[in-house]
Amino acid sequence: MSKLNREQTITYDKKYNQHPWLKGNTEPIPIEKAEGIFFYDFNGKKYYDMSSQLSCVNIGYGNEDVIQAVNDQVKTLPYIAPAYASAPRSELAKMLVELAPDNIAKVFFTCGGSDANEAAINMARTYTGRSKIFSRYRSYHGSTLGSGNLSGDPRRFALEHPAATGFVKFQDPYVYRSDIPFKNDHEASAYYINKIKEQIAYEGAENIAAIFVESITGANGVIIPPDGYLQGIRKICDENGILMICDEVMAGFGRTGKMFAFEHWNVKPDIITFAKGVTSGYVQLGGIMISKEIAKFYEDKVFQYGLTYSGHSLACAAGVACVNYYKKAGLLENTQKVGKVLGELLEEIKQKHKCVGDVRYIGLFAAVEFVKDKETKEPLVPYADQSGTMGKIIGLLKERGFATFGRENNINIAPPLIITEEQLREAMKIFDEVLDIVDETYL
Ligand SMILES: Cc1ncc(COP(=O)(O)O)c(C=O)c1O
Incomplete structure (x- = not known):
């Protein structure tokens, strides 16, 4: 200390x-x-x-369960390269897959949210063979080159000299600031979903690898989607072979009263990106959870992405204790x-x-x-x-x-x-x- x-x-x-x-x-x-x-x-x-x-x-701070878990882990195995199997990495991956919707099969760990979104961009493009990535204005997905260009808030401007290619932005369902006096959620969702459909038509569905959304836009004002909106995105993705990727970095891990925010609307994303609440910040950790189909695709293919600290022992030990604590408390x-x-x-x-x-x-x-x-x-x-x-x-x-x-x-x-x-x-x-x-x- x-x-x-x-x-x-x-x-x-x-x-x-x-x-x-x-x-x-x-x-x-x-x-x-x-x-x-x-x-x-x-x-x-x-x-x-x-x-x-x-x-x-x-x-919160001073959680004895997490402190103990990290202390124990640092004595036993503080670090092991990602190519090995380690108990905390295996245990946390199993726990997360069990918490996630039943279409989710595997976890790839990163060090935080930005690199989780980088990994998801990489995977979505390789899996679909398409290059365009849709995401929304007012979203924040990170500040590395890919995740920064994926972001829709002005913090990305610094990363646009020149911008990474293939990122297309669409409007978020910011109903409070809409000019249209929607009578209910259904009307609002229908409006915003139709706008996305129109944009997809003019970008070419066959070119689009993924639609990224923060399930609830976080840093830019907790913009909660109207009921039917995320379900609408799921449907568009299904109809066009596009992956639905929910960024749960901020909204996930209990923040909204459910483990993952998308659960409020009963959708199953193809990829979930996470960080923050998985360890409550005691040790830095992020990652992506991927569907059975994507995991199957990678069975005999190399995932061309890696980080020295992917699935770090101390982070995963903290994650196991932290995720257990959500339930225990x-x-x-x-x-x-x-x-x-x-x-x-x-x-x-x-x-x-x-x-x-x-x-x-x-x-x-x-x-x-x-x-x-x-x-x-x-x-x-x-x-x-x-x-x-x-x-x-x-x-x-x-x-x-x-x-x-x-x-x-x-x-x-x-x-x-x-x-x-x-x-x-x-x-x-x-x-x-x-x-x-x-x-x-x-x-
Ligand atoms: C929704 C969301 N995605 C991604 C990130 C980036 O995560 P990190 O700062 O851990 O790289 C953040 C950070 O605030 C975030 O709120």
Whole structure:
């Protein structure tokens, strides 16, 4: 364990660390430790972790089962190359296949979500012999070359000089911001599905390897698809020999009250990509789960992809303990129960505050969308706004001990799934108070 004190941590960080997505001169808050749903700075200030960091610390901090499993594993076999069989890798793969829908046969492990999506792109193209990959605006799938070009949010621009070829974007079912006053989910789904069909016709179905979707768009505002939408994509894929790939990196592992978010709509993807919640961030791990057909295809073919740390022993040991813990602690049930309270509180917040246009929530996965005007839905800040208004609101929350992140006009709320109703109410009181300030200051 590092013994640096607060001052050394700050000084060395400033001098030697380049942080992702931040300017080099940014000064991050130095954090010393964490326990349960809280983390603490070096002065003992407590933060409610209301985003589970990057929506990954699903089981909270200080989980003894995972700590023990990693400790035991590091003594026995800390690392073994991916070509060997190892107990933690075998055990976790078996557990994941058993958790997944019955069409899923095998798992390929990566180190996180970006490389999981790279692996899925690679497999989809090889398996189908087609090159085009469909994905949606507002999605985030990672920041490596392929996964970054797959992503639909503006973070991909840096990877488009020049862009990787073969990536086609379509609109997401962002019903709140649609110009069309859909009467119900059925109408909305039919509209968006027809738009995809039209785009497929003009790209040539025979050229399309896969349609990637975040089952629920996460980082860009928890956009929950209308009922019938994912089923519609499944049907398009079936009719055209296209693979349906669900990115469950953020929405998976209990976040929505089900193990995988697509289960809310009873679809079976051909490939599921995952990371984050599989180990709750204790050790980095990601991967893809593949269908029986794809696994069969690769029986006598080499999968041309690999990572030194694919299926790392410590990560897989953490994964086994973590996945067991979801069940042992009844985390899906807690997510449904406390998530219901979160939904009620968010509806109250929407009623009360002028600055709130929409609230979207499912389980413990939520976003609050800010507007200048509730009636016209004019966004609080224009798209790609650099004024830092949303950053300031997130800063106000952090000052009061409510830590989370947001993008564009949305602030995400996704606490660890172990949160109690009482803790949630305490944290949401802070949120409510900050929104009073937003109503007063920014409107
Ligand atoms: C839906 C989704 N896919 C992929 C990724 C990329 O995962 P990683 O940062 O582990 O590479 C993320 C990260 O936030 C994500 O939210």
